Amino acid sequence: MTENKVILGSEEWFSFPELDIPAIKARIDSGAKTSALHAINIAPFQKDGENWVKFDVKPIQNDLKTVIHCQAQLVDKRIVKSSSGFREQRFVIRTTLDIGSGNWPIEMTLTNRDSMGFRMLLGREAMSGRVLVDPEQKYVLKNNPTDKLKEIYKNAPEAQNGLRIALLASNPELYSNKRIMEAGTIRGHEMEFLNIKECYMKLDAKLPEIHYRGGKILHRFDAIIPRIRPSVTFYGCALTRQFEALKVFSLNSSKAIAQSRDKLYSLQLLLNQGIDIPTTGFANSPLDTDDLIKMVGGSPLIVKLLEGTQGKGVVLAETKKAAESVINAFKSVNANILVQEFIKEANGKDIRCFVIDGKVVAAIQREALPGEFRANVHLGGKASVIKVTDEEKRIAIKAAKAMELKVAGVDIIRSAKGPLLLEVNSSPGLEGIEGATNKDIAGKMIKAIEKNLKFKLTKQPTE
Template identity: 80%
Template sequence: MQDQKVVIGSEEWCSFPALGIPKIKARVDSGAKTSALHAINIAPFRKDEENWVRFDVNPIQKNVKTVLHCEARLVGRRIVKSSSGYKEQRYVISTDICFDNQTWPIEMTLTNRDSMGFRMLLGREAMIGRMLVDPSQSYLLGQPTSEELKTVYRDAIQAKSGLRIGLLASNPELYSNKRIMEAGESRGHDMHFLNIKECYMKLDGHNPEIHYRGGKILNDFDAIIPRIRPSITFYGCALTRQFEALKVFCLNSSKAITQSRDKLYSLQLLLNHGVDIPTTGFANSPLDTDDLIKMVGGTPLIVKLLEGTQGKGVVLAETKKAAESVINAFKSLNANILVQEFIKEADGKDIRCFVIDGKVVAAIQREALPGEFRANIHLGGTASIIKPTQEEKRIAIKAAKAMDLKVAGVDIIRSSKGPLLLEVNSSPGLEGIEGATNKDVAGEMIKAIEKNFKLQKTS
């Protein structure tokens, strides 16, 4: 009967209970036969001897941070021709749709609708016998407020058992930090940026706490991702230790970060684990400068401040006189330095292997710009994809394990003696390696948390 049909406008809000989608805005199109849902990361799988498909949905227009992880029974595949004439093969699912408290099963295709105005297209097959369309009207069945949307999406994401993850860092606008936040949210986790300088702690044998500026207590996190700038290593590691005392899983431990930041100690640890490095010398007195230079094979050589970071406090001394001058100048300031052989045959190149949870997930070759020297370290220039050798992968994984780091940027240089390890970074940047390799390194970090959190809970 016509009077039993629901009258809808050209745009309406609907929901998909079985998919866990509480609200999604749909474009009503009686000219389209089949309905379509925006979906990304689509992957078929078997469940109960049937074909199913997993996919992620960004239910809000122009919002990639809100992500719901869904799965549905797979009906099949279908060739769909768009209004522009483009043909695409899509997965077809069957699920229940809900309009105005009425629910019925429909079939719809999965496709990336980022370029479209609506995340959902409601076709005529889903409406036959149930709806009448008044194209002059919109949202006849009601429209949620922005606050209502925030609430229903937050509840939906939490219902999917996401973890509460804190990113302990300094700059929320840094590419690496933004990517990690996005990656965590895209996998359904409740992500929080925690500014190191705004955290403080209560040391108490019975009731230890971590507070955030304003008095908010931060004791309810499942996991923490420490990304600590070298200049605040001491305080950042103290906070990480406090989270560890609260039995919160930390992707890199405070001990691992602390020892990775001590250049001399880290090199000694690496050597003790059988990882080769460029010949390096360390002395306390200027009286030993001459023998120190000979020890590393003479000039040219590299002088590195122990407290220096990411290329700062590094000098290339090309002659013995220059080396003596630089070493003695640093010593006169009571600065601790390392003296290291210069690997000329590397020709201004090094390899950065990104290790996550004992696996090299991405690698790039970095090359200095013309006219720059590299002093056995990365000073900038260009980055390109490279396939590291098995030996280079072995060294990278072994180095990360020696430092007890689950996430590490391992820098390797190719020499006539074979690959040599230069440095292990406990807070490696993501921009260069994701840009060059087009790999979701941030997502791999979140997956490592999921895996290790489960292991921690079952052990």
């Protein structure tokens, strides 16, 4: 039966009355199962106990000023494979499609289609039983409003000139990463999560590029937020350098991240700035073990692998014999180590100062749980709010500046000789410090990007 079916061409104009979208051009694609709508600033929320999603649509190709603020009930989240082979998780909404002579409910996924030629794609699920497609024709519905778009959208608000920000990390489900994506969206920016391992680079003097798995070219980002796992430091920093070569602002630079990850070099940089640290020794030969132990005040002492991070590769040697055994064992496998004095009076506690753009925005005290080993290094435990001294603030700010980090977690330990700096982290976690202080640290990170890219914002997001 074909007499009751609507004939569509390969391109048509539709409207969505429930979304307040009066006209949007769509590609009719019977090869695609799912329909898709261009959407940015996508944010789920609860309404009357149900799951909804709000999002912005810029309905006119190459027009960044016209924006429609939409919201719809959320019906699903699905993994969708694009025509380029790229897989992503998308929100799915149900709304009414209006073709002028009739209407019916359809499901659509929300995704950024900036790189596509059409703001909407109509897939076969939305057409099944209702539509026939004549691929040789366009605008069969005779409602092509191309010349009237300005008039149609004259009452639509202008888009806030937000930024395109990429979060460069490994796990989109990590609390810190989810909070940063949420904070950027709330402040009106277009956020995109990029998995470090799924990016690859083209090194070329005239046309350098960064590609994403499936061949998608990554371009037109205003800023990136690198949150690089220690295990992918080398590749993550190389990728950050490539973005910097493309003139993309990086909240923490590749140079700053690399030097903060080099434990020995970072300590030397800090000492050059007059920042006190626990007395630390470094040697190449096991023949110097005895003097190395004396150098840091004898046992008990801490042995740290240079490549170790966040408590891994850290050993407390309580006696001189134990210290010799541990040091020589590491040296026998050519592992580079630091030997450091043990600050007994710290009693298993340290302080994390969160520094953003030269200011300490929050601070917590972290305390080892009963039976937990904490040796001049953070291993987790209980977090609580603490009032840091002016001297501790000064050390934290100075340390972040020495590392050239705009965002840093600076770990400080209180000793009998005053506050000592333990470590500077270039990808500090947010869960503990936001949970303890109830401060919007993720939002402050986004504001730091806005501050550094004021020239790209014609209208700042409201506080």
